[in-house]
Amino acid sequence: MKKSLTTLLAISALSTAPAMAQDLDIKLTNLTNAIYFTPLLVAAHNSSTHLFMEGSTASTNLQAMAEGGDISGLSTDVQAVAGNVVENPAGGFLNPGVSTSFSLTNNSGNTHLSVSAMLLPTNDGFVGADSIEIPTKAGTYTYYLNAYDAGTEANNEAINGGGTPGVLGIPADPGTNAGTGGTGVTTTESNSTVHIHRGNLGDSNATAGNSDLDSSVHRWLNPVAELVITVN
């Protein structure tokens, strides 16, 4: 009973809130041990806009982000519906264990926040948040983000520079912990929608085996990022 009252109050507070400019201070931390985030896209948008949706087929622009780290298409999509974006706040890779802090000026009263960045080294893995409802009450709010698989490319775990959408392979390992000579873990993707990434497999052979990744270095467990939103 208390819970439903709380929910009702929250909903009514939102529905009567006037559209207004709202500055958000945001801090995002890479919680992984050895996985790099390509340039982040952080976007405030309306309730019907999504960078991605769990269980839905990735858009062409999401595929470009997840396979090659290119956020330009997704950013254009959001801005086309009066979204507010922050592109590449870390000025390049967000390295493992590192945080980036920045402000997002939401000048059009957008109600939801989404985040995406490719995970390297993966074939089409990305860290994502789909439509977090932006808190309206002043305070500090913490969220934990999972690693997704875009479902657009087989996770063959071969590092061959393949970052162009549709080209099989991993662009690079910025941490230079990867091997060579992997014969390929798989050539198929059994779930072609956006889903929770099963993680890298890797192997312990730096010059052969089926993966170019190192099983003792390149695996991860969720969550992969911490997102702290401060509403002033």
Next chain:
Amino acid sequence: MKYSIKLAAFAALGSSLLLQGCMHDDNSVSRSTFTVDVTNLSSNQPFSPVAVVLHNSGYNGFTLGAMASHGLEQLAESGDNSTFITEADANSKVLKSTGGMGIITPGGNETLQVQGMSTRPRLSLASMLVNSNDAFIGLNDVDLSALAKDESLVLHARIYDAGTEANSETAASIPGPAASGEGFNAARDDRDFISIHPGIVSQDDGLTTSALDASHRFDNPGAKIVITRTE
């Protein structure tokens, strides 16, 4: 009163920071006592004796992305919590620290108690997964100020990598019963920052030099923690 219950429920959902900026106009310092019940949810990773720290804002037993303290390195590599507790006790923000009675076996639990005088008590804890190089479960800076007497907060603790020892999984480097190898080693041969643990690979998954098998693998969360205010 209703607020306390509602906020405790929110905190249990993982949004404990919602507590900030709300309520509590009562600034009188009062004594509070908490019991902390730790249940091991892993399949085959005994927990080393838990270190529980009750403190005010300003103490951090560990920070994600930052270097582990010497005490945390010892706790996470060998299971010895004594230096971690000594470090806590030397911090002026710490109200009370305590160590567990012993190993918590998979499926087992232990209830510890801490007590202190504070308007806004916080709690942190850590314990090693002993069949690993430097994995530990932890809670960091959980705000207990909204918890009224006889209320409980149910949390799930994640498994972190102290970043101070490479995850080689070799028999020589794992102190737990799976290998009975070395515990603490002052060398820091990993990336030297605290992260979410990437997991155990194991010999069953192709790491032939690993002393661990599939039973030692884990996923988050690693522990269930029930914090109850009894005073």
